[in-house]
Amino acid sequence: MQVSFDGTPIGNAPLTIYNVPKGDYVVEGTRSDGIGVSRPVGVIENAEAIVDLGTAAMAALSAASGAGPQNRHLPRTSKILLGVAGGALAAGLVFGLLELKAHDDYEHAPPDQATLDALTQTGRRDALITNISFIACAGSLIASGLVALPSLLRPESAAPAPVTLTASASAARGSLLAGVSLRF
Secondary structure (H helix, E strand, O other), rough: EEEEEOOEEEEEEOOOEEEOOOEEEEEEEEEEOOOOEEEEEEEEEEEEEEEEEOHHHHHHHHHHOOOOOOOOOOHHHHHHHHHHHHHHHHHHHHHHHHHHHHHHHHHHOOOOOHHHHHHHHHHHHHHHHHHHHHHHHHHHHHHHHHHHHHHHHOOOOOOOOOOEEEEEEEOOOOOEEEEEEEEE
């Protein structure tokens, strides 16, 4: 974790800094994945301050960013199969409507045998495509579930150990400078 003290990068954890004048500061921590958190810290004489940059703060940021074991991700193959299922469902609906239109046209067509044969052929083709599309949709949904099942049944991985930042301040009487120790 990269640590900054009052806007100035001071290094990677663990580290200790000394000779910090008393006052109010901001301690920031940024993980390697870019998630960061900041906390205010007040340095006063003969006192110790504890700033938590890990336990609650990182858990909240991880949850907000969608990371962590509570948000399981579907495998890419499963997502692709879900997309195929959606496309097959859309095709089935479109060709189902076209088949209904061909059926309606057949019922209202003049008694010309060539027209009736053409509408019959169109209706059968549209019905076949509709059936194949719905079967493909069902097959893709089942395959997607089977691909995703192992990742959903896998036990949740242990959360990374919380990172706790402790800032302790101390100063000698009459001194304007205090020592701040940052421990992780």
